[in-house]
Each structure stands twice: as structure tokens, then as C-alpha cells.
Amino acid sequence: MSDLVRVGFVGCGLIARSHARGLQACGEATIVAVHDTDPERAHSFALDVVGTASVVVADAETVIETSEAVYVCTWTAAHADLVAAVAAAGKPVFCEKPLAIDLATAEAMTRAVESAGVVNQVGLVLRNSPSFRWLRHQVRSPELGPLMNIVFRDDQYLPTQGMYGSTWRGDVAKAGAGTLLEHSIHDLDLLGWMMGPIRSVSGRIGMVHGLDGIDDQASVLLVSESGAQATLTSVWHEVLSRPSQRRVEAFCRDAVLTLDGDWAGPVSIESSMGTDELEGSVLARAMATLDGLGVNPDAAFITAVRSSIPAYPDFRVAIEAHRLADAAYRSAATGGQPVDL
Ligand SMILES: NC(=O)c1ccc[n+]([C@@H]2O[C@H](COP(=O)([O-])OP(=O)(O)OC[C@H]3O[C@@H](n4cnc5c(N)ncnc54)[C@H](O)[C@@H]3O)[C@@H](O)[C@H]2O)c1
Structure with a gap:
């Protein structure tokens, strides 16, 4: 062209x-x-x-x-x-x-x-992921009953090493904070996207690696306007064989959904109608026409x-995730008191 x-x-x-x-x-x-x-x-x-x-x-x-x-x-x-x-x-x-x-x-x-x-x-970019688009579609589907609870685990090795090789991720002046802001801002964005407006956030953080201002573990409880709850666990460890890994379990009244693998699945749904699992090209094809988002940001x-x-997603979308991260860090500074939004 x-x-x-x-x-x-x-x-x-x-x-x-x-x-x-x-x-x-x-x-x-x-x-x-x-x-x-x-x-x-x-x-x-x-x-x-x-x-x-x-x-x-x-x-x-x-x-x-x-x-x-x-x-x-x-x-x-x-x-x-x-x-x-x-x-x-x-x-x-x-x-x-x-x-x-x-x-x-x-x-x-x-x-x-x-x-x-x-x-x-x-x-x-995880808003373009077939896995998360599938999960969001499911948890918002009226046929599965109301969304009740999400368990979201995200872990990876401390990214100052390995394929990241970025010393700046250990420097609070350049990164701002650690795993919750630098990495799990994706997860907070996805949780708000799936759950709808979040009204309460509480969090605790930890710093096992001793990098000043760089949290390497965080636990966050989110409560949505509808009353759905989610817990996010975000960890930077030293297991170099584990790059970024996400596992999510979502509980609706009438179905349990799981996501292993944050782009191409597998994802699964279990209900009284039975169990189904999708991954790879089957999942991508199923999502291709669902919401017009595509896989290439x-x-x-x-x-x-x-x-x-x-x-x-534009900057306005990102602000919502920043609000959740900010609330979680403010809560952590008080020992985990809930912050209302
Ligand atoms: N969307 C995602 O999934 C995703 C994944 C990885 C990183 N990121 C984000 O992307 C950004 C970069 O991360 P990265 O992994 O590519 O880091 P990186 O260290 O590989 O690259 C960053 C580069 O920026 C350069 N740089 C710093 N300040 C500069 C300036 N003022 N002008 C010009 N160059 C400058 C550095 O020299 C370095 O080469 C970070 O904000 C990070 O959080 C997003």
C-alpha cells in the first residue's frame, strides 16, 4: 500500500x-x-x-x-x-x-x-485476548445467573531478570511500584471489565525481595456494585521457569468457569448441563465475531x-484500572482497611 x-x-x-x-x-x-x-x-x-x-x-x-x-x-x-x-x-x-x-x-x-x-x-492488551473475552462474555451472560465470585491468580518471576532484563522494574522512581501496578494493572482492568463498577477495594502488599517500594506480592479484595466479589493474588517470585501465568476461576450462580492461559486458553465451563472446554484456534474462532475487538491491538x-x-482501550479506560490500583495501595497503607469508590 x-x-x-x-x-x-x-x-x-x-x-x-x-x-x-x-x-x-x-x-x-x-x-x-x-x-x-x-x-x-x-x-x-x-x-x-x-x-x-x-x-x-x-x-x-x-x-x-x-x-x-x-x-x-x-x-x-x-x-x-x-x-x-x-x-x-x-x-x-x-x-x-x-x-x-x-x-x-x-x-x-x-x-x-x-x-x-x-x-x-x-x-x-489482554482486552484483546480470546481467553478473557470468552470469560467476560460468560460471566455477563444472564443464562448463567448472577456472577458471585472470582478468584484471580497472577504470578511470574521477578522481571528484573530473564527475558525482561529490566533493572528499572526494581527502581521505584522509574516503575512507581511493583507487581500490583507494573504487572497486575492488567488484572485490575480485567476484573473491572468483567464485574462492572467496583465500589470497595481492600488490599495488602508485601516486599520479600527487599527492593525499596517494589511490592512483590499483593492480595486485593474487590466488591462490585452488584455485590460480586473478587480476590486477586499477584506475586513476583524467583521461579525462573515460570514467566507470566494467570489462572482464573469464576463462580456464577449456575456455572463455574476456569481460565488457564491468558491468551489461547484452555477455558472451561461446568454447569448442570455438562462441561465444555475450548482452547487455541477453536477458542479464537469462537471469539472472532463476538465483540469486534480482534486479537491485534x-x-x-x-x-x-x-x-x-x-x-x-483508551486512556479513559486505563484510568479506571489506575483508580483500583491506587485504592488498593491506599488500603494496604492502612493495613487493609476497605477504600470506598
Ligand atoms: N502491555 C503489556 O503487556 C506490557 C508488557 C511489557 C511491558 N509493558 C510496559 O511497557 C513499558 C516498557 O517496558 P519494556 O518491557 O519494553 O521495558 P524495556 O526496559 O525492555 O524497554 C524500555 C526502553 O525505554 C527506554 N527509555 C527509557 N526512558 C526513555 C526516554 N525518556 N526516551 C527514550 N527511551 C527511553 C530504555 O532505554 C529502554 O530501552 C513499561 O511501561 C511496561 O510496564 C507492557
């Missing part, structure tokens, strides 16, 4: 590569400028992903000038200034999650993109940019 959307990247690490693959798969964008404060990162990203180092530029400002749409894929503390610069230039922005290291900054970023009127999307972003329509 001759009218490919000209995309730039600020931050050229792990997640930037994932988005570059998504853009390549959609075939409607071309990467024209990339910058990283670590020049080696920028060069290896450019060579591996674009095939030429000529797209490496000296600073974020040049990325913004050169591109029609910008991905902000730096560590979390650097998101806010970069998003503000992209919004000030009137250009669409895809920003990674968490938006910011605290709720107030995330809210300011949301105001910035909304008042600039720019297309904005956040990297809460980058394709969705490019479609929104091309058509100047709102992207999804």
Missing part, C-alpha cells in the same frame, strides 16, 4: 518489539523513526525490526515531528512527558500501561490527550488513526 501510516517509537525495548510485530502483521503502517536513550537499543530495534538503522533519530522530538502516530514504550515514569509532547503536536499516541507511576499523573495525561483531541490507546490503533475514530 502506498498510504501506510507513518509510525514512530520512543523506547525500543521488549514491548516495542511486540508492537512492531503487531504493526507488521496488520500491514498498514511503516516505522519511520525510532529513539531510545540507550542508542544500542535503538539501533538493534531498527536493524531487527525495520531492517535499517536509518530510522534511528537523535531525540523524541524528531520522532514526533517525523511520524503521524507515536508509540510511547519507555519505562513508566517517562510516559507522561512524552505523551504530553505527542498530544501538544496534535498526533495520535499509543502509550504503554501503566500510563504513569501514580493516579494523579495518569489523570493529567488523560486530560492532555482528551483536550488535544488526539486518538489515544493504552497497552491493556496495533491493527486496531492504526484503524483508529486512519479513520480518526476513538481507539480502544
Whole structure:
């Protein structure tokens, strides 16, 4: 195609590569400028992903000038200034999650993109997961009776090592906090998405690794407007054979649902009608036409940019997850007192 959307990247690490693959798969964008404060990162990203180092530029400002749409894929503390610069230039922005290291900054970023009127999307990519789309569809289905309870477990090895290799995740100034904000903001987003408005949050956190301000375990109790309850357990351990793993059990009045594997299942449903299990391509096909979300968040972003329509999930969606994380940390600071929302 001759009218490919000209995309730039600020931050050229792990997640930037994932988005570059998504853009390549959609075939409607071309990467024209990339910058990283670590020049080696920028060069290896450019060579591996674009095939030429000529797209490496000296600073974020040049990325913004050169591109029609910008991905902000730096560590979390650097998101806010970069998003503000992209919004000030009137250009669409895809920003990674968490938006910011605290709720107030995330809210300011949301105001910035909304008042600039720019297309904005956040990297809460599990909203595109066939597994979670299936689970959400089931727990909201009237045939299964009201949703009663969700048990959500998310564990992985401390991501300062292994394929992440990111020392910044152990630095509170750059990451803001640990497992609950940096990783399980996905889980809080998914729980709010499945359960509807959350009205009460209580939480406890722990720091076994001794990294200042970096929680490596969190237990959160959420109560929704409808009275449904959920518990989230989020852990960063030292078992290097276990990268990110999610297991969810959801109890409706008339069915029990399980999710093992946060993208392609297996997922299962058990009711008095019997038991069914789906995974892989069968699950993907079952979800393909369900809600129009698709499995490629980058394709969705490019479609929104091309058509100047709102992207999804946008910063406003992410604010809800930030509110839950903020409430959980505030509760933990009081020893677990519930915080009403
Ligand atoms: N959506 C997801 O599932 C998902 C998965 C992983 C990471 N993330 C998020 O993506 C972001 C990046 O994570 P990552 O794993 O790619 O980290 P990473 O360490 O692999 O890459 C981050 C890069 O940003 C660069 N950088 C930092 N500040 C910069 C600045 N001001 N200008 C230019 N470059 C800068 C660093 O040098 C580094 O190369 C984080 O916010 C993280 O939480 C999201």
C-alpha cells in the first residue's frame, strides 16, 4: 500500500518489539523513526525490526515531528512527558500501561490527550485476548445467573531478570511500584471489565525481595456494585521457569468457569448441563465475531488513526484500572482497611 501510516517509537525495548510485530502483521503502517536513550537499543530495534538503522533519530522530538502516530514504550515514569509532547503536536499516541507511576499523573495525561483531541490507546492488551473475552462474555451472560465470585491468580518471576532484563522494574522512581501496578494493572482492568463498577477495594502488599517500594506480592479484595466479589493474588517470585501465568476461576450462580492461559486458553465451563472446554484456534474462532475487538491491538490503533475514530482501550479506560490500583495501595497503607469508590 502506498498510504501506510507513518509510525514512530520512543523506547525500543521488549514491548516495542511486540508492537512492531503487531504493526507488521496488520500491514498498514511503516516505522519511520525510532529513539531510545540507550542508542544500542535503538539501533538493534531498527536493524531487527525495520531492517535499517536509518530510522534511528537523535531525540523524541524528531520522532514526533517525523511520524503521524507515536508509540510511547519507555519505562513508566517517562510516559507522561512524552505523551504530553505527542498530544501538544496534535498526533495520535499509543502509550504503554501503566500510563504513569501514580493516579494523579495518569489523570493529567488523560486530560492532555482528551483536550488535544488526539486518538489515544493504552497497552491493556489482554482486552484483546480470546481467553478473557470468552470469560467476560460468560460471566455477563444472564443464562448463567448472577456472577458471585472470582478468584484471580497472577504470578511470574521477578522481571528484573530473564527475558525482561529490566533493572528499572526494581527502581521505584522509574516503575512507581511493583507487581500490583507494573504487572497486575492488567488484572485490575480485567476484573473491572468483567464485574462492572467496583465500589470497595481492600488490599495488602508485601516486599520479600527487599527492593525499596517494589511490592512483590499483593492480595486485593474487590466488591462490585452488584455485590460480586473478587480476590486477586499477584506475586513476583524467583521461579525462573515460570514467566507470566494467570489462572482464573469464576463462580456464577449456575456455572463455574476456569481460565488457564491468558491468551489461547484452555477455558472451561461446568454447569448442570455438562462441561465444555475450548482452547487455541477453536477458542479464537469462537471469539472472532463476538465483540469486534480482534486479537491485534496495533491493527486496531492504526484503524483508529486512519479513520480518526476513538481507539480502544483508551486512556479513559486505563484510568479506571489506575483508580483500583491506587485504592488498593491506599488500603494496604492502612493495613487493609476497605477504600470506598
Ligand atoms: N502491555 C503489556 O503487556 C506490557 C508488557 C511489557 C511491558 N509493558 C510496559 O511497557 C513499558 C516498557 O517496558 P519494556 O518491557 O519494553 O521495558 P524495556 O526496559 O525492555 O524497554 C524500555 C526502553 O525505554 C527506554 N527509555 C527509557 N526512558 C526513555 C526516554 N525518556 N526516551 C527514550 N527511551 C527511553 C530504555 O532505554 C529502554 O530501552 C513499561 O511501561 C511496561 O510496564 C507492557
